[in-house]
Amino acid sequence: xxxxNICCIGAGYVGGPTMxxxxxxxxxxxxxxxxxxxxxIAAWNSNNFDELPIYEPGxxxxxxxxxxRNLFFSIDIKSAIINSEMIFISVNTPTKTSGEGxxxxxxxxxxxxxxxxxxxxxxxDKIVVEKSTVPVRTSEKxxxxxxxxxxxxxxxxxxxxxxxxxxxxxxxxxIPDRVIIxxxxxxxxxxxxxxxxxxxxxxxxxxxxxxxxxxxxxLSKLTANAFLAQRISSINSxxxxxxxxxxxxxxxxxAIGMDSRIGNSFLKTSVGFGGSCFQxxxxxxxxxxxxxxxxKVANYWxxxxxxxxxxxxxxxxxxxxxxxxxxxxxxxxxxxxxFKKDTNDTRESAAIYVANNLIKSNIYLNVYDxxxxxxxxxxxxxxxxxxxxKNKRHVLVYDRHIDCIYQTNIxxxxxxxxxxxxxxxxxxYDKMSKPAYVFDGRNVLExxxxxxxxxxxxxxxx
Ligand code: NAD
Ligand code: UGA
Numbered sequence: 001x002x003x004x005n006i007c008c009i010g011a012g013y014v015g016g017p018t019m020x021x022x023x024x025x026x027x028x029x030x031x032x033x034x035x036x037x038x039x040x041i042a043a044w045n046s047n048n049f050d051e052l053p054i055y056e057p058g059x060x061x062x063x064x065x066x067x068x069r070n071l072f073f074s075i076d077i078k079s080a081i082i083n084s085e086m087i088f089i090s091v092n093t094p095t096k097t098s099g100e101g102x103x104x105x106x107x108x109x110x111x112x113x114x115x116x117x118x119x120x121x122x123x124x125d126k127i128v129v130e131k132s133t134v135p136v137r138t139s140e141k142x143x144x145x146x147x148x149x150x151x152x153x154x155x156x157x158x159x160x161x162x163x164x165x166x167x168x169x170x171x172x173x174x175i176p177d178r179v180i181i182x183x184x185x186x187x188x189x190x191x192x193x194x195x196x197x198x199x200x201x202x203x204x205x206x207x208x209x210x211x212x213x214x215x216x217x218x219l220s221k222l223t224a225n226a227f228l229a230q231r232i233s234s235i236n237s238x239x240x241x242x243x244x245x246x247x248x249x250x251x252x253x254x255a256i257g258m259d260s261r262i263g264n265s266f267l268k269t270s271v272g273f274g275g276s277c278f279q280x281x282x283x284x285x286x287x288x289x290x291x292x293x294x295x296k297v298a299n300y301w302x303x304x305x306x307x308x309x310x311x312x313x314x315x316x317x318x319x320x321x322x323x324x325x326x327x328x329x330x331x332x333x334x335x336x337x338x339f340k341k342d343t344n345d346t347r348e349s350a351a352i353y354v355a356n357n358l359i360k361s362n363i364y365l366n367v368y369d370x371x372x373x374x375x376x377x378x379x380x381x382x383x384x385x386x387x388x389x390k391n392k393r394h395v396l397v398y399d400r401h402i403d404c405i406y407q408t409n410i411x412x413x414x415x416x417x418x419x420x421x422x423x424x425x426x427x428x429y430d431k432m433s434k435p436a437y438v439f440d441g442r443n444v445l446e447x448x449x450x451x452x453x454x455x456x457x458x459x460x461x462x
Contacts, residue, residue: 001127001195003029007080009114010090011035011044011073013169013276013345014131014162016054018090020062021173023071025203032072032080044073055344055371058170081121086195088160089114089142090131095280104287106135106280115142119149127192130159133277135284136219139182156192158183159214161221166275167342179209182217222281222288226301229278231266233307239269239461240314249461250443269460271414271441272312272350274339279305279348312350315441316357318458319410322437323363328409329433330363335401336415336442337369337377344371350441351414352380355395359385365395366404370417402428409433416442429453 008019011033023031035041043053045067049060063071074080081087091110096102111132118128128146130139139157146155159182164172179200183193193211200209212220235253242249249269257264282301289298323330339349346352355365359381367377374397381391398404401420405411405428413420421444429436438450440459450457 001085001125001191003086003127003195003199005029005084006031006086006088006199007084008033008088008090008131009035009077009081009117010088010092010110010132011037011040011053012090012092013054013166014164015088015090016044016052017056017059017062017164017169018131018162018173019088020059020066020071021170022199023066023069024062026199027070029199030070030072031066032074032084034074034077034080036075036077038075041073041075055342056166056169057342062170077117078121081118081126082123084126085124086127086129086199087118088129088131090162092276093132093134093280094276095283101287101291104283104290106133106284108134108138108141111138111142112145115145116149118155119146122150122153122155125154125156127156127158127195129196130157130218131162133161133221133225133281134159134218135288136215136222138218139214154188156183156188157214158192158196159217160196161217163221163224166345167340174203176204176208179204180212180217180220181209182212182214185213222285225278225281226285226304228266229273229282229308230301230304232268232270232273233304233311235267235269236272236311236460237307239311242461247461252461269443270311270350270416271315271354271460272308274347274349274351276345276347279308309353312353313357315350315412315439315460316354316361319358319412319439320361320363323410326409326435328435328437329407331408331410332358332363332365333404333408333411334365334367335369335404335411335413335420336417337367337372337380338415338417341415341417344373344376346372346376346380349380349415352384354412354414354441356381356384359390359394363394366398366408367395368398368401368404369415370419402431405432407433409435410437410439412439412441413444414441416444420444425450425455426453429455 006029008015015033019031019033040053043051089111093106096105096107139159143157181193181196183189197209239249253267256262257267282304286298286302337351338346377397378391382388437456443459447457
Protein backbone atom coordinates (compact mmCIF):
# COMPACT_ATOMS: atom_id res chain seq x y z
CA UNK A 1 0.00 0.00 0.00
CA UNK A 2 1.37 3.44 -0.90
CA UNK A 3 1.34 5.59 2.19
CA UNK A 4 0.47 9.24 1.62
CA ASN A 5 -1.19 10.03 4.94
CA ILE A 6 -0.25 8.87 8.42
CA CYS A 7 -2.34 9.38 11.55
CA CYS A 8 -0.81 8.98 15.00
CA ILE A 9 -3.16 8.67 17.97
CA GLY A 10 -1.38 10.03 21.06
CA ALA A 11 0.66 13.26 21.06
CA GLY A 12 2.85 12.40 24.03
CA TYR A 13 6.55 11.84 24.62
CA VAL A 14 6.62 9.18 21.91
CA GLY A 15 3.92 10.24 19.43
CA GLY A 16 5.07 13.87 19.19
CA PRO A 17 8.83 13.45 18.61
CA THR A 18 8.49 10.22 16.55
CA MET A 19 6.01 11.72 14.13
CA UNK A 20 8.02 14.94 13.89
CA UNK A 21 11.04 12.94 12.71
CA UNK A 22 8.98 10.73 10.36
CA UNK A 23 7.55 13.94 8.83
CA UNK A 24 11.00 15.53 8.60
CA UNK A 25 12.44 12.53 6.75
CA UNK A 26 9.38 11.93 4.52
CA UNK A 27 8.30 15.33 3.20
CA UNK A 28 5.92 13.67 0.72
CA UNK A 29 3.83 12.07 3.50
CA UNK A 30 1.30 14.07 5.51
CA UNK A 31 1.49 13.19 9.18
CA UNK A 32 -1.35 14.16 11.55
CA UNK A 33 -0.91 13.65 15.28
CA UNK A 34 -4.18 13.58 17.22
CA UNK A 35 -5.02 13.51 20.90
CA UNK A 36 -8.02 13.84 23.19
CA UNK A 37 -6.01 16.27 25.33
CA UNK A 38 -6.89 19.66 23.83
CA UNK A 39 -4.36 21.53 25.95
CA UNK A 40 -1.55 19.30 24.74
CA ILE A 41 -2.52 19.75 21.10
CA ALA A 42 -2.75 23.53 21.60
CA ALA A 43 0.76 23.49 23.07
CA TRP A 44 2.08 21.51 20.08
CA ASN A 45 0.53 24.22 17.87
CA SER A 46 1.90 27.09 19.94
CA ASN A 47 3.69 29.88 18.06
CA ASN A 48 6.17 30.02 20.89
CA PHE A 49 8.39 26.99 20.32
CA ASP A 50 9.56 27.15 23.94
CA GLU A 51 6.04 26.15 24.90
CA LEU A 52 5.91 22.78 23.17
CA PRO A 53 4.48 20.30 25.70
CA ILE A 54 7.68 18.30 25.80
CA TYR A 55 11.18 19.55 26.38
CA GLU A 56 13.68 17.61 24.27
CA PRO A 57 16.96 18.97 22.93
CA GLY A 58 16.62 19.63 19.17
CA UNK A 59 12.88 18.93 19.04
CA UNK A 60 11.71 22.50 18.50
CA UNK A 61 13.93 22.76 15.39
CA UNK A 62 12.37 19.64 13.85
CA UNK A 63 8.86 20.90 14.66
CA UNK A 64 9.71 24.35 13.25
CA UNK A 65 10.83 22.73 9.99
CA UNK A 66 7.83 20.41 9.57
CA UNK A 67 4.78 21.84 11.31
CA UNK A 68 2.33 23.27 8.79
CA ARG A 69 4.34 21.68 5.94
CA ASN A 70 3.53 17.99 6.38
CA LEU A 71 3.15 17.71 10.16
CA PHE A 72 -0.14 18.65 11.82
CA PHE A 73 -1.46 18.42 15.37
CA SER A 74 -5.22 18.14 15.78
CA ILE A 75 -8.07 17.07 18.03
CA ASP A 76 -10.11 15.95 15.03
CA ILE A 77 -9.39 12.26 15.52
CA LYS A 78 -12.19 11.08 13.24
CA SER A 79 -11.00 12.92 10.12
CA ALA A 80 -7.39 11.91 10.72
CA ILE A 81 -8.37 8.22 10.90
CA ILE A 82 -10.59 8.38 7.81
CA ASN A 83 -7.96 10.17 5.72
CA SER A 84 -4.94 7.97 6.48
CA GLU A 85 -3.70 4.66 5.16
CA MET A 86 -1.50 4.01 8.19
CA ILE A 87 -2.46 4.66 11.84
CA PHE A 88 0.00 4.55 14.72
CA ILE A 89 -1.38 3.88 18.19
CA SER A 90 0.92 5.72 20.57
CA VAL A 91 -1.19 6.12 23.68
CA ASN A 92 -0.20 5.49 27.28
CA THR A 93 -0.20 1.94 28.69
CA PRO A 94 0.21 2.52 32.45
CA THR A 95 0.23 -0.12 35.16
CA LYS A 96 -3.32 -1.16 36.09
CA THR A 97 -4.60 0.41 39.29
CA SER A 98 -7.66 -1.81 39.65
CA GLY A 99 -9.14 -5.09 38.47
CA GLU A 100 -7.27 -8.25 37.49
CA GLY A 101 -3.51 -7.72 37.48
CA UNK A 102 -3.79 -4.54 39.59
CA UNK A 103 -0.34 -3.12 40.37
CA UNK A 104 1.41 -5.27 37.74
CA UNK A 105 -0.34 -5.73 34.39
CA UNK A 106 -0.35 -3.03 31.72
CA UNK A 107 -3.66 -1.24 31.37
CA UNK A 108 -4.66 -1.60 27.73
CA UNK A 109 -7.91 0.34 27.93
CA UNK A 110 -6.55 3.31 25.94
CA UNK A 111 -5.15 1.02 23.23
CA UNK A 112 -8.44 -0.85 23.06
CA UNK A 113 -10.40 2.41 22.85
CA UNK A 114 -8.27 3.40 19.86
CA UNK A 115 -8.86 0.04 18.17
CA UNK A 116 -12.62 0.42 18.69
CA UNK A 117 -12.58 3.92 17.29
CA UNK A 118 -10.52 2.91 14.24
CA UNK A 119 -12.90 0.01 13.55
CA UNK A 120 -15.98 2.19 13.87
CA UNK A 121 -14.74 5.07 11.75
CA UNK A 122 -12.67 3.46 8.98
CA UNK A 123 -14.09 3.33 5.46
CA UNK A 124 -10.95 2.08 3.67
CA ASP A 125 -8.22 -0.54 4.34
CA LYS A 126 -5.74 0.44 7.05
CA ILE A 127 -2.38 -0.58 8.42
CA VAL A 128 -2.57 -0.22 12.21
CA VAL A 129 0.81 0.13 13.91
CA GLU A 130 1.23 -0.68 17.60
CA LYS A 131 3.73 1.95 18.78
CA SER A 132 2.77 1.82 22.47
CA THR A 133 4.64 -0.68 24.63
CA VAL A 134 2.29 -3.61 25.18
CA PRO A 135 2.32 -7.16 26.58
CA VAL A 136 3.21 -9.94 24.19
CA ARG A 137 0.19 -10.98 22.06
CA THR A 138 -1.65 -7.66 22.40
CA SER A 139 -1.81 -7.37 18.62
CA GLU A 140 -4.06 -10.42 18.67
CA LYS A 141 -6.53 -8.49 20.86
CA UNK A 142 -6.35 -5.45 18.59
CA UNK A 143 -6.94 -7.62 15.54
CA UNK A 144 -9.98 -9.19 17.20
CA UNK A 145 -11.50 -5.80 18.03
CA UNK A 146 -10.87 -4.44 14.53
CA UNK A 147 -12.19 -7.48 12.69
CA UNK A 148 -15.22 -8.09 14.89
CA UNK A 149 -16.42 -4.51 14.59
CA UNK A 150 -15.75 -3.95 10.92
CA UNK A 151 -15.91 -6.94 8.59
CA UNK A 152 -15.64 -5.01 5.31
CA UNK A 153 -12.20 -3.56 5.70
CA UNK A 154 -8.79 -5.21 5.67
CA UNK A 155 -6.78 -4.27 8.75
CA UNK A 156 -3.13 -5.27 8.89
CA UNK A 157 -1.54 -5.01 12.32
CA UNK A 158 2.14 -4.23 12.80
CA UNK A 159 4.19 -3.99 15.97
CA UNK A 160 6.79 -1.21 15.86
CA UNK A 161 7.98 -0.57 19.43
CA UNK A 162 9.84 2.63 20.19
CA UNK A 163 13.28 2.60 21.81
CA UNK A 164 13.95 6.33 22.19
CA UNK A 165 15.14 7.57 25.57
CA UNK A 166 13.96 10.92 26.88
CA UNK A 167 16.51 13.70 26.79
CA UNK A 168 18.05 12.17 23.65
CA UNK A 169 14.81 11.42 21.78
CA UNK A 170 15.62 13.36 18.61
CA UNK A 171 19.08 11.84 18.27
CA UNK A 172 17.72 8.35 19.06
CA UNK A 173 15.04 8.76 16.40
CA UNK A 174 17.38 10.18 13.79
CA ILE A 175 20.13 7.60 14.34
CA PRO A 176 18.42 4.58 15.88
CA ASP A 177 20.47 1.48 16.76
CA ARG A 178 17.69 -0.52 15.17
CA VAL A 179 14.06 -0.33 14.14
CA ILE A 180 11.90 -3.39 14.79
CA ILE A 181 8.84 -4.14 12.71
CA UNK A 182 6.76 -7.20 13.50
CA UNK A 183 3.94 -8.40 11.30
CA UNK A 184 2.03 -11.42 10.04
CA UNK A 185 3.84 -13.78 7.73
CA UNK A 186 1.15 -13.61 5.05
CA UNK A 187 1.15 -11.87 1.67
CA UNK A 188 -0.79 -8.89 3.01
CA UNK A 189 1.21 -8.94 6.26
CA UNK A 190 4.48 -8.78 4.36
CA UNK A 191 3.18 -5.97 2.16
CA UNK A 192 2.24 -4.01 5.27
CA UNK A 193 5.70 -4.61 6.75
CA UNK A 194 7.28 -3.36 3.52
CA UNK A 195 5.16 -0.17 3.61
CA UNK A 196 6.56 0.69 7.02
CA UNK A 197 10.09 -0.41 6.10
CA UNK A 198 9.91 2.05 3.20
CA UNK A 199 9.04 4.93 5.53
CA UNK A 200 11.96 4.21 7.86
CA UNK A 201 14.31 3.53 4.94
CA UNK A 202 14.15 7.25 4.12
CA UNK A 203 16.82 7.67 6.76
CA UNK A 204 17.62 4.37 8.52
CA UNK A 205 20.01 1.95 6.76
CA UNK A 206 18.08 -1.17 5.68
CA UNK A 207 20.42 -3.43 7.67
CA UNK A 208 19.29 -1.68 10.87
CA UNK A 209 15.62 -2.42 10.20
CA UNK A 210 14.78 -5.78 11.68
CA UNK A 211 11.56 -7.50 10.61
CA UNK A 212 10.13 -10.21 12.88
CA UNK A 213 6.89 -11.90 13.76
CA UNK A 214 4.42 -9.92 15.89
CA UNK A 215 5.10 -11.66 19.20
CA UNK A 216 8.88 -11.36 18.98
CA UNK A 217 8.60 -7.66 18.29
CA UNK A 218 6.27 -7.08 21.25
CA LEU A 219 8.39 -9.13 23.64
CA SER A 220 11.66 -7.54 22.47
CA LYS A 221 10.48 -4.16 23.68
CA LEU A 222 9.58 -5.31 27.20
CA THR A 223 12.76 -7.30 27.58
CA ALA A 224 15.04 -4.55 26.21
CA ASN A 225 13.81 -2.27 29.00
CA ALA A 226 14.16 -5.05 31.58
CA PHE A 227 17.78 -5.69 30.51
CA LEU A 228 18.67 -1.99 30.72
CA ALA A 229 17.08 -1.61 34.16
CA GLN A 230 18.74 -4.83 35.31
CA ARG A 231 22.17 -3.33 34.67
CA ILE A 232 21.32 -0.25 36.75
CA SER A 233 20.03 -2.31 39.67
CA SER A 234 23.12 -4.52 39.44
CA ILE A 235 25.49 -1.58 39.69
CA ASN A 236 23.33 0.09 42.37
CA SER A 237 23.37 -3.07 44.49
CA UNK A 238 27.17 -3.04 44.23
CA UNK A 239 27.31 0.63 45.27
CA UNK A 240 26.15 -0.44 48.73
CA UNK A 241 28.77 -3.17 48.83
CA UNK A 242 31.43 -0.61 47.87
CA UNK A 243 30.40 1.68 50.72
CA UNK A 244 30.92 -1.17 53.18
CA UNK A 245 34.23 -2.42 51.76
CA UNK A 246 36.13 0.69 50.69
CA UNK A 247 35.94 -0.10 46.97
CA UNK A 248 34.88 2.78 44.68
CA UNK A 249 31.86 2.06 42.47
CA UNK A 250 33.08 4.43 39.74
CA UNK A 251 36.32 2.41 39.47
CA UNK A 252 34.48 -0.90 39.64
CA UNK A 253 32.01 0.25 36.98
CA UNK A 254 34.83 1.36 34.68
CA ALA A 255 36.69 -1.91 35.22
CA ILE A 256 33.59 -4.00 34.44
CA GLY A 257 32.59 -1.88 31.46
CA MET A 258 35.96 -2.21 29.75
CA ASP A 259 35.21 -5.87 29.16
CA SER A 260 33.86 -5.66 25.63
CA ARG A 261 31.47 -8.53 26.38
CA ILE A 262 29.84 -6.40 29.07
CA GLY A 263 30.16 -2.89 27.61
CA ASN A 264 30.14 0.38 29.52
CA SER A 265 26.65 1.79 29.08
CA PHE A 266 23.96 1.71 31.78
CA LEU A 267 26.53 1.10 34.50
CA LYS A 268 26.23 4.52 36.11
CA THR A 269 25.22 4.23 39.73
CA SER A 270 22.36 6.46 40.82
CA VAL A 271 19.82 7.14 43.53
CA GLY A 272 17.54 4.84 41.51
CA PHE A 273 16.15 4.70 38.01
CA GLY A 274 12.90 6.48 37.20
CA GLY A 275 10.93 7.25 34.08
CA SER A 276 7.57 6.17 32.86
CA CYS A 277 8.59 2.79 31.51
CA PHE A 278 11.23 0.74 33.33
CA GLN A 279 9.08 0.02 36.37
CA UNK A 280 5.84 -0.43 34.44
CA UNK A 281 7.41 -2.70 31.82
CA UNK A 282 9.15 -4.89 34.40
CA UNK A 283 5.94 -5.17 36.44
CA UNK A 284 4.25 -6.23 33.25
CA UNK A 285 6.93 -8.83 32.48
CA UNK A 286 6.65 -10.16 36.03
CA UNK A 287 2.88 -10.36 35.63
CA UNK A 288 3.09 -12.23 32.33
CA UNK A 289 5.61 -14.74 33.75
CA UNK A 290 3.63 -15.25 36.97
CA UNK A 291 0.31 -15.61 35.19
CA UNK A 292 1.64 -18.54 33.17
CA UNK A 293 3.13 -20.15 36.27
CA UNK A 294 6.77 -19.15 35.79
CA UNK A 295 7.20 -18.10 39.43
CA LYS A 296 11.02 -18.28 39.46
CA VAL A 297 11.28 -16.20 36.28
CA ALA A 298 8.87 -13.65 37.76
CA ASN A 299 10.82 -13.44 41.03
CA TYR A 300 14.09 -12.97 39.14
CA TRP A 301 12.87 -9.89 37.25
CA UNK A 302 10.98 -8.49 40.23
CA UNK A 303 14.24 -8.27 42.15
CA UNK A 304 15.30 -5.36 39.87
CA UNK A 305 12.49 -3.26 41.30
CA UNK A 306 13.18 -4.34 44.87
CA UNK A 307 16.80 -3.15 44.58
CA UNK A 308 15.67 0.10 42.94
CA UNK A 309 13.32 0.92 45.83
CA UNK A 310 16.05 -0.06 48.30
CA UNK A 311 18.52 2.32 46.66
CA UNK A 312 16.10 5.27 46.94
CA UNK A 313 15.24 4.40 50.55
CA UNK A 314 18.77 4.00 51.77
CA UNK A 315 19.73 7.37 50.22
CA UNK A 316 16.90 9.15 52.08
CA UNK A 317 17.53 7.18 55.28
CA UNK A 318 21.19 8.23 55.30
CA UNK A 319 20.22 11.91 55.14
CA UNK A 320 17.68 11.45 57.89
CA UNK A 321 20.14 9.56 60.09
CA UNK A 322 22.77 12.28 59.69
CA UNK A 323 20.31 15.05 60.60
CA UNK A 324 19.39 13.20 63.79
CA UNK A 325 22.94 12.20 64.69
CA UNK A 326 24.44 15.68 64.19
CA UNK A 327 21.30 17.64 65.21
CA UNK A 328 21.32 19.52 61.89
CA UNK A 329 18.61 21.87 60.55
CA UNK A 330 15.59 19.86 59.50
CA UNK A 331 15.79 21.60 56.17
CA UNK A 332 17.19 19.88 53.08
CA UNK A 333 17.84 21.44 49.71
CA UNK A 334 17.07 19.28 46.69
CA UNK A 335 18.70 19.94 43.34
CA UNK A 336 16.93 18.12 40.52
CA UNK A 337 13.43 16.67 40.26
CA UNK A 338 13.16 15.20 36.73
CA PHE A 339 13.94 11.49 36.40
CA LYS A 340 17.06 12.27 34.36
CA LYS A 341 18.72 15.32 32.86
CA ASP A 342 17.49 17.13 29.74
CA THR A 343 13.83 16.32 30.22
CA ASN A 344 10.95 17.91 32.13
CA ASP A 345 9.41 14.47 32.66
CA THR A 346 9.12 13.48 36.32
CA ARG A 347 7.23 10.21 36.04
CA GLU A 348 8.55 7.73 38.65
CA SER A 349 11.48 10.04 39.35
CA ALA A 350 13.61 8.90 42.31
CA ALA A 351 13.31 12.48 43.60
CA ILE A 352 9.61 11.97 44.36
CA TYR A 353 10.30 8.94 46.54
CA VAL A 354 13.31 10.47 48.32
CA ALA A 355 11.34 13.67 49.03
CA ASN A 356 8.34 11.73 50.29
CA ASN A 357 10.54 9.70 52.61
CA LEU A 358 12.09 12.89 54.03
CA ILE A 359 8.71 14.61 54.43
CA LYS A 360 7.49 11.58 56.38
CA SER A 361 10.43 12.14 58.76
CA ASN A 362 9.24 15.72 59.24
CA ILE A 363 12.02 17.29 57.21
CA TYR A 364 11.40 20.49 55.22
CA LEU A 365 12.52 20.70 51.61
CA ASN A 366 13.66 23.49 49.30
CA VAL A 367 13.52 22.22 45.73
CA TYR A 368 15.05 23.51 42.53
CA ASP A 369 14.93 21.94 39.06
CA UNK A 370 15.90 23.74 35.85
CA UNK A 371 12.92 22.46 33.83
CA UNK A 372 10.23 21.10 36.12
CA UNK A 373 7.40 23.43 37.06
CA UNK A 374 6.36 24.07 40.68
CA UNK A 375 2.84 22.72 40.03
CA UNK A 376 4.28 19.42 38.74
CA UNK A 377 6.33 18.93 41.91
CA UNK A 378 3.26 19.32 44.14
CA UNK A 379 1.26 17.12 41.76
CA UNK A 380 3.85 14.34 42.04
CA UNK A 381 3.91 14.49 45.84
CA UNK A 382 0.13 14.66 46.16
CA UNK A 383 -0.17 11.65 43.86
CA UNK A 384 2.07 9.51 46.04
CA UNK A 385 1.09 10.61 49.57
CA UNK A 386 -2.33 12.26 49.05
CA UNK A 387 -1.44 14.90 51.66
CA UNK A 388 -1.64 18.25 49.91
CA UNK A 389 -1.61 20.33 53.10
CA LYS A 390 1.52 18.67 54.46
CA ASN A 391 3.28 18.90 51.10
CA LYS A 392 2.53 22.62 50.88
CA ARG A 393 3.84 23.10 54.44
CA HIS A 394 6.96 21.02 53.93
CA VAL A 395 8.07 21.86 50.39
CA LEU A 396 9.08 25.17 48.87
CA VAL A 397 9.97 25.29 45.19
CA TYR A 398 12.43 27.90 43.94
CA ASP A 399 13.20 29.35 40.51
CA ARG A 400 16.91 29.81 41.25
CA HIS A 401 19.21 27.29 42.89
CA ILE A 402 20.95 29.94 44.95
CA ASP A 403 17.73 30.85 46.77
CA CYS A 404 17.25 27.29 48.02
CA ILE A 405 20.18 26.98 50.32
CA TYR A 406 19.61 29.35 53.25
CA GLN A 407 19.42 27.70 56.66
CA THR A 408 20.22 24.29 55.31
CA ASN A 409 23.18 22.05 56.09
CA ILE A 410 22.43 19.57 53.34
CA UNK A 411 22.14 19.64 49.57
CA UNK A 412 20.94 16.45 47.89
CA UNK A 413 21.60 16.07 44.15
CA UNK A 414 18.85 13.90 42.66
CA UNK A 415 19.18 14.55 38.90
CA UNK A 416 22.42 14.79 36.93
CA UNK A 417 21.72 18.19 35.27
CA UNK A 418 24.96 19.53 33.71
CA UNK A 419 24.44 22.98 35.23
CA UNK A 420 25.02 21.58 38.74
CA UNK A 421 28.67 21.01 37.80
CA UNK A 422 29.03 24.64 36.70
CA UNK A 423 27.78 26.23 39.93
CA UNK A 424 29.94 28.44 42.08
CA UNK A 425 30.20 25.93 44.93
CA UNK A 426 32.29 28.30 47.06
CA UNK A 427 29.46 30.83 47.01
CA UNK A 428 26.96 28.10 47.82
CA TYR A 429 29.12 26.94 50.75
CA ASP A 430 29.36 30.47 52.14
CA LYS A 431 25.59 30.88 52.19
CA MET A 432 24.81 27.50 53.81
CA SER A 433 24.62 26.62 57.50
CA LYS A 434 27.70 24.76 58.75
CA PRO A 435 28.72 21.99 58.74
CA ALA A 436 27.69 21.72 55.07
CA TYR A 437 27.06 18.40 53.33
CA VAL A 438 26.48 17.38 49.74
CA PHE A 439 24.72 14.05 49.17
CA ASP A 440 25.47 13.36 45.54
CA GLY A 441 22.82 10.90 44.34
CA ARG A 442 24.34 10.88 40.87
CA ASN A 443 28.08 11.08 41.57
CA VAL A 444 28.33 14.11 39.29
CA LEU A 445 30.39 16.47 41.43
CA GLU A 446 34.12 16.36 42.17
CA UNK A 447 34.62 15.02 45.69
CA UNK A 448 38.11 16.53 46.17
CA UNK A 449 37.05 19.96 44.91
CA UNK A 450 34.06 20.11 47.26
CA UNK A 451 36.08 18.85 50.21
CA UNK A 452 38.73 21.50 49.58
CA UNK A 453 35.99 24.15 49.84
CA UNK A 454 34.90 22.73 53.20
CA UNK A 455 31.95 20.52 52.26
CA UNK A 456 31.47 17.01 53.57
CA UNK A 457 30.87 15.06 50.37
CA UNK A 458 28.80 11.86 50.46
CA UNK A 459 28.58 10.17 47.10
CA UNK A 460 27.21 6.77 46.17
CA UNK A 461 29.36 3.67 46.46
CA UNK A 462 32.58 5.43 47.43
P1 NAD B 1 2.12 10.02 27.14
O1 NAD B 1 1.26 9.85 28.33
O2 NAD B 1 3.13 11.11 27.13
O3 NAD B 1 1.20 10.24 25.84
C1 NAD B 1 0.09 9.46 25.54
C2 NAD B 1 -0.98 10.38 24.92
O4 NAD B 1 -2.05 9.58 24.45
C3 NAD B 1 -1.59 11.38 25.90
O5 NAD B 1 -1.40 12.70 25.44
C4 NAD B 1 -3.09 10.99 25.96
O6 NAD B 1 -3.95 12.11 26.09
C5 NAD B 1 -3.25 10.32 24.61
N1 NAD B 1 -4.41 9.41 24.55
C6 NAD B 1 -4.75 8.42 25.41
N2 NAD B 1 -5.85 7.80 24.98
C7 NAD B 1 -6.24 8.39 23.83
C8 NAD B 1 -7.29 8.19 22.91
N3 NAD B 1 -8.19 7.22 23.09
N4 NAD B 1 -7.37 8.99 21.83
C9 NAD B 1 -6.47 9.97 21.63
N5 NAD B 1 -5.44 10.22 22.45
C10 NAD B 1 -5.32 9.44 23.55
O7 NAD B 1 2.80 8.62 26.89
P2 NAD B 1 4.21 8.34 26.17
O8 NAD B 1 5.32 8.57 27.12
O9 NAD B 1 4.21 9.02 24.85
O10 NAD B 1 4.11 6.77 25.97
C11 NAD B 1 3.25 6.21 25.00
C12 NAD B 1 3.60 4.74 24.84
O11 NAD B 1 4.95 4.63 24.36
C13 NAD B 1 3.55 3.94 26.15
O12 NAD B 1 3.08 2.64 25.86
C14 NAD B 1 5.01 3.87 26.57
O13 NAD B 1 5.29 2.72 27.33
C15 NAD B 1 5.74 3.82 25.24
N6 NAD B 1 7.11 4.36 25.26
C16 NAD B 1 7.40 5.50 25.93
C17 NAD B 1 8.70 6.03 25.87
C18 NAD B 1 9.05 7.29 26.59
O14 NAD B 1 10.23 7.65 26.59
N7 NAD B 1 8.15 8.01 27.20
C19 NAD B 1 9.67 5.39 25.10
C20 NAD B 1 9.33 4.23 24.42
C21 NAD B 1 8.04 3.71 24.50
C1 UGA C 1 14.34 4.03 28.61
C2 UGA C 1 15.14 3.25 27.57
O1 UGA C 1 16.51 3.67 27.65
C3 UGA C 1 14.60 3.49 26.16
O2 UGA C 1 15.30 2.68 25.23
C4 UGA C 1 13.11 3.12 26.14
O3 UGA C 1 12.57 3.40 24.86
C5 UGA C 1 12.38 3.94 27.19
O4 UGA C 1 12.97 3.68 28.49
C6 UGA C 1 10.94 3.59 27.31
O5 UGA C 1 10.53 2.53 26.92
O6 UGA C 1 10.27 4.45 27.87
P1 UGA C 1 14.26 6.54 29.44
O7 UGA C 1 13.51 5.98 30.58
O8 UGA C 1 13.68 7.70 28.72
O9 UGA C 1 14.51 5.42 28.33
O10 UGA C 1 15.72 7.00 29.91
P2 UGA C 1 17.04 6.17 30.31
O11 UGA C 1 18.19 6.88 29.77
O12 UGA C 1 16.92 4.75 29.99
O13 UGA C 1 17.06 6.35 31.89
C7 UGA C 1 16.12 5.71 32.72
C8 UGA C 1 16.51 5.92 34.18
O14 UGA C 1 17.68 5.20 34.49
C9 UGA C 1 16.82 7.39 34.53
O15 UGA C 1 16.31 7.68 35.80
C10 UGA C 1 18.33 7.43 34.53
O16 UGA C 1 18.84 8.44 35.33
C11 UGA C 1 18.66 6.04 35.08
N1 UGA C 1 20.00 5.54 34.70
C12 UGA C 1 20.30 5.36 33.39
C13 UGA C 1 20.90 5.22 35.70
O17 UGA C 1 20.63 5.37 36.90
N2 UGA C 1 22.14 4.73 35.34
C14 UGA C 1 22.48 4.53 34.04
O18 UGA C 1 23.62 4.07 33.79
C15 UGA C 1 21.54 4.86 33.03
